[in-house]
Amino acid sequence: xxxxxxxxxxxxxxxxxxxxxxxxxxxxxxxxxxxxxxxxxxxxxxxxxxxxxxxxxxxxxxxxxxxxxxxxxxxxxxxxxxxxxxxxxxxxxxxxxxxxxxxxxxxxxxxxxxxxxxxxxxxxxxxxxxxxxxxxxxxxxxxxxxxxxxxxxxxxxxxxxxxxxxxxxxxxxxxxxxxxxxxxxxxxxxxxxxxxxxxxxxxxxxxxxxxxxxxxxxxxxxxxxxxxxxxxxxxxxxxxxxxxxxxxxxxxxxxxxxxxxxxxxxxxxxxxxxxxxxxxxxxxxxxxxxxxxxxxxxxxxxxxxxxxxxxxxxxxxxxxxxxxxxxxxxxxxxxxxxxxxxxxxxxxxxxxxxxxxxxxxxxxxxxxxxxxxxxxxxxxxxxxxxxxxxxxxxxxxxxxxxxxxxxxxxxxxxxxxxxxxxxxxxxxxxxxxxxxxxxxxxxxxxxxxxxxxxxxxxxxxxxxxxxxxxxxxxxxxxxxxxxxxxxxxxxxxxxxxxxxxxxxxxxxxxxxxxxxxxxxxxxxxxxxxxxxxxxxxxxxxxxxxxxxxxxxxxxxxxxxxxxxxxxxxxxxxxxxxxxxxxxxxxxxxxxxxxxxxxxxxxxxxxxxxxxxxxxxxxxxxxxxxxxxxxxxxxxx
Numbered sequence: 001x002x003x004x005x006x007x008x009x010x011x012x013x014x015x016x017x018x019x020x021x022x023x024x025x026x027x028x029x030x031x032x033x034x035x036x037x038x039x040x041x042x043x044x045x046x047x048x049x050x051x052x053x054x055x056x057x058x059x060x061x062x063x064x065x066x067x068x069x070x071x072x073x074x075x076x077x078x079x080x081x082x083x084x085x086x087x088x089x090x091x092x093x094x095x096x097x098x099x100x101x102x103x104x105x106x107x108x109x110x111x112x113x114x115x116x117x118x119x120x121x122x123x124x125x126x127x128x129x130x131x132x133x134x135x136x137x138x139x140x141x142x143x144x145x146x147x148x149x150x151x152x153x154x155x156x157x158x159x160x161x162x163x164x165x166x167x168x169x170x171x172x173x174x175x176x177x178x179x180x181x182x183x184x185x186x187x188x189x190x191x192x193x194x195x196x197x198x199x200x201x202x203x204x205x206x207x208x209x210x211x212x213x214x215x216x217x218x219x220x221x222x223x224x225x226x227x228x229x230x231x232x233x234x235x236x237x238x239x240x241x242x243x244x245x246x247x248x249x250x251x252x253x254x255x256x257x258x259x260x261x262x263x264x265x266x267x268x269x270x271x272x273x274x275x276x277x278x279x280x281x282x283x284x285x286x287x288x289x290x291x292x293x294x295x296x297x298x299x300x301x302x303x304x305x306x307x308x309x310x311x312x313x314x315x316x317x318x319x320x321x322x323x324x325x326x327x328x329x330x331x332x333x334x335x336x337x338x339x340x341x342x343x344x345x346x347x348x349x350x351x352x353x354x355x356x357x358x359x360x361x362x363x364x365x366x367x368x369x370x371x372x373x374x375x376x377x378x379x380x381x382x383x384x385x386x387x388x389x390x391x392x393x394x395x396x397x398x399x400x401x402x403x404x405x406x407x408x409x410x411x412x413x414x415x416x417x418x419x420x421x422x423x424x425x426x427x428x429x430x431x432x433x434x435x436x437x438x439x440x441x442x443x444x445x446x447x448x449x450x451x452x453x454x455x456x457x458x459x460x461x462x463x464x465x466x467x468x469x470x471x472x473x474x475x476x477x478x479x480x481x482x483x484x485x486x487x488x489x490x491x492x493x494x495x496x497x498x499x500x501x502x503x504x505x506x507x508x509x510x511x512x513x514x515x516x517x518x519x520x521x522x523x524x525x526x527x528x529x530x531x532x533x534x535x536x537x538x539x540x541x542x543x544x545x546x547x548x549x550x551x552x553x554x555x556x557x558x559x560x561x562x563x564x565x566x567x568x569x570x571x572x573x574x575x576x577x578x579x580x581x582x583x584x585x586x587x588x589x590x591x592x593x594x595x596x597x598x599x600x601x602x603x604x605x606x607x608x609x610x611x612x613x614x615x616x617x618x619x620x621x622x623x624x625x626x627x628x629x630x631x632x633x634x635x636x
Contacts, residue, residue: 026534027132028191028510029517030527031158032103039110043068043086043134043149047076050085056120059262060089060127067131071140072149087130088114089123102194102264103159106130108151121264122159125192129156136534139542162473164437164485165516166195166268167446167509169501172202172279173230173492175221175246180498182259187502187544189263191513196260197268197349197487200248203278203299203319204493207247208269208342210335215283221247224300229458230493233301242298253342261344268401269343271335272351274385278304278319280331287331289322289363301493305356315356323385324365333392340396347416348393353403355382383409390415401437404429420445420489423475430482438486443471444512446504447491451549454624457494465532465550466572468511469525488512499545506539506546507532529573551611551619553578553594557632560599565626565633567598569609576611576618584608589615600626 025034047068051061064087065076079085092099095118099105104117104126115126133151137144167188171181185196200207206220224236225244236242248256260267277287278299285293296317305313321328339348357378360366366381375381386406393400394414401416404425416435419426426436438444441461448463449456456462473486488509495501510532514523529550539546556568569578578594581587582604589612600607605626611619 024530024534025133025152025154026531027129027156028528028531028535029514030519030522030531031129031156032519032522033155033157035155037109037153037155039153040150041108041110041113041153043072043074043151045074047074047086048082048084049076049078049087049089050080050082051078051089052091053080054091054120057089057123060120060124063124064127064130067138070142071138071144072147073143074149084112086112088112089127090114090116091120091123092116092118098157099159102163102192103157104129106154106156106158108133108153108155110153113151121194124189124264125158126156128190128192129158131190132538136537136541139538141543160192160517161519162483162485162516164195164487165193165513166197166437166439166485166487167193167505167512168197168199168270168439168487168489168491170199170202170447170490170492170495171207172199172205174496175205175207176492176498176501177246178248178252178256180501181256183498184501184505185260185263185265187505188509189265191510192517193509193513194265195268195485195487196265197270197489199270199272199491201271201279202276203304204301205245205247205298206279206283208253208339209247209249210338211250212334213284213331216280217247218283220279220283220298221245223298226301227496230301231303235302236297236300244300245298250338250342257343266345267343268345268347268349269339270349270351271332271339272349272353273332273389274321274323274328274351274382275319275353275355276351277321278317280321281319284331287321287325287328288318289320289324289365290318290359293318312354312356314358318356318359320355320359321385322363322365323360323381324363324369329388329392332389336389336392336396336398340393340398346399347401348396348398349401349418350386350389350393351402352382352386352406353420355405357381379408380410382406383411385409386411399435401435407432407434416484418487426483427475427478430479433482435484436482437484438471438473439489440471443468443515444486444488445491446488446508447494450504450508450547451552452555452622452624454628455549455552455620455622457500459494463508464554464572465508465511465529466525468508469514469523469528471512471515472520473516474520486512486516502545503547506544507535507550508547510535526574548618548620551576552622553609553611553619555624555629555632557629559633565600565629567600567607567629569594569598571611576613578609578611580607580609582607586610586621588617600629 061078069076099118101119102121104122106126107114117123137147206216222242222245224240226233281288282296282298304317307313390400404419413433417429418437422440426438430436448461449459474483550572553569558566579587579591582601607624609622
């Protein structure tokens with residue numbers, strides 16, 4: 001025994017003396033408190049996890065077993081009591097008030113690891129942080145050799161800033177399978193998200209089985225497949241097969257709910273009404289105010305809205321449920337009844353955004369409704385509809401939540417608001433004592449382009465990582481009593497598969513995770529990005545796709561006094577150099593380094609740029625047509 005202790009001490013000293021093998025503590029989201037201690041915990045070949053035999057801890061121990069066995073080859077056992085446990089999971093007999101329901105204390109010594117928490121969720125999040133202390137190869141699903149399986153000794157105390165930490169996954173615009181949704185859940189919980197907002201119905205597809213309304217999935221879940229720039233496809237011909245799509249059976253939903261709950265995630269279901277309802281109307285045209293709805297089909301990506309005059313859009317087809325039609329409320333009662341039974345989460349999201357009014361304005365049923373109910377304008381018409389839907393939701397024992405437009409029609413404080421059009425609407429809602437979830441386009445729209453449009457699927461706006469990191473869900477002047485939390489929203493019009501969903505989510509999902517979990521005074525962009533780079537390595541090993549857009553240069557185009565095209569280049573990351581060419585060749589480290597504004601040579605057709613850190617290439621080769629630069633500069 002004495003020899004073993006001496007050997008362990010020598011190994012610890014060897015690791016301490018070798019600075020190159022010393023791992024960095026790079027946890028995302030940043031914990032409340034981290035104290036680095038001397039030495040390293042070295043994972044043994046036989047790992048004994050001591051844990052209470054409670055059902056709610058099953059996934060915690062399963063996660064640790066998988067991570068410590070697959071990449072390392074160690075044998076991992078879980079027991080209730082052990083003489084010398086390697087990892088100890090402990091629920092506090094007397095609750096630590098500082099930790100709440102999701103906080104934890106993680107202590108790593110050369111001898112063992114101890115995670116303490118008040119509740120099982122805290123142990124789960126402590127386990128996530130523990131794994132992040134190990135080398136990136138711990139993320140592998142296969143055995144990896146020649147790795148020192150060690151973690152730095154540390155004392156960590158951690159708990160979330162906010163209770164609602166969400167990601168919205170739009171499974172309507174493109175259908176994602178049950179297994180892909182599970183994959184998305186597995187990725188998000190690594191960064192301590194606890195809400196998955198599923199956008200289950202829109203113009204492009206109805207994704208959930210509703211008993212007694214079979215056409216919702218027989219008709220509403222399928223469309224013609226199109227690939228390219230969504231929103232500008234040619235309308236499908238009558239004979240094109242409508243075989244692209246899918247839906248979740250109620251058994252699928254139960255399975256997903258259980259899978260999420262085991263990982264301490266609640267699923268928030270959304271059925272977006274009264275707008276965004278073309279899939280439902282294609283299935284049941286009688287839900288529309290418009291007689292032509294009998295000819296409507298699920299949208300395949302063709303243009304159906306004219307946004308040239310701003311919001312609300314001018315509808316080219318009427319994608320709204322009819323507020324003056326009693327059958328609509330019977331329909332929604334059936335839908336909400338079944339959704340309430342399937343999803344245990346206390347909230348149901350009923351949309352309320354971007355409802356066009358031009359079809360309502362000329363409809364006799366709507367005019368009669370306005371006269372009967374004393375409604376003065378279309379905001380009040382939608383408010384009438386929303387209040388009736390609210391009563392349906394609340395009659396099922398659930399809370400109603402909707403996009404911030406619902407407040408335009410006046411709603412009682414019992415209604416929760418998801419603020420997407422900016423922070424202002426969330427602040428206003430909180431002042432009126434509504435519960436608020438902040439998910440503003442300014443910081444949290446994960447469908448936005450992450451870099452220059454020449455490198456990204458074209459969307460109407462951009463959102464860089466550094467901007468996402470500025471997100472503060474509790475801005476100055478907000479009453480924190482009413483700010484539930486925040487979330488990122490991944491709309492999927494331009495996201496055709498799960499790999500692209502990953503690419504759009506990470507690393508901006510890191511920034512939002514830190515905004516909703518970590519204390520605001522801990523925020524530091526340089527420190528954060530240093531940790532992000534460590535997690536890029538982890539995602540590489542895990543075979544999770546992510547965007548390297550943060551390394552891409554930013555183009556700022558102008559014209560000189562003599563109308564010469566001038567290009568200013570910058571980067572989000574401080575220590576990068578930009579190398580460029582105008583001669584159609586591909587630049588590398590030996591090409592000219594950008595130091596000041598560039599003037600485009602007279603006959604040049606392209607500007608190629610690439611970024612380096614030292615002599616290591618980090619950015620993607622970007623090919624910028626001079627024609628595009630001229631367009632951006634305009635005719636000044």
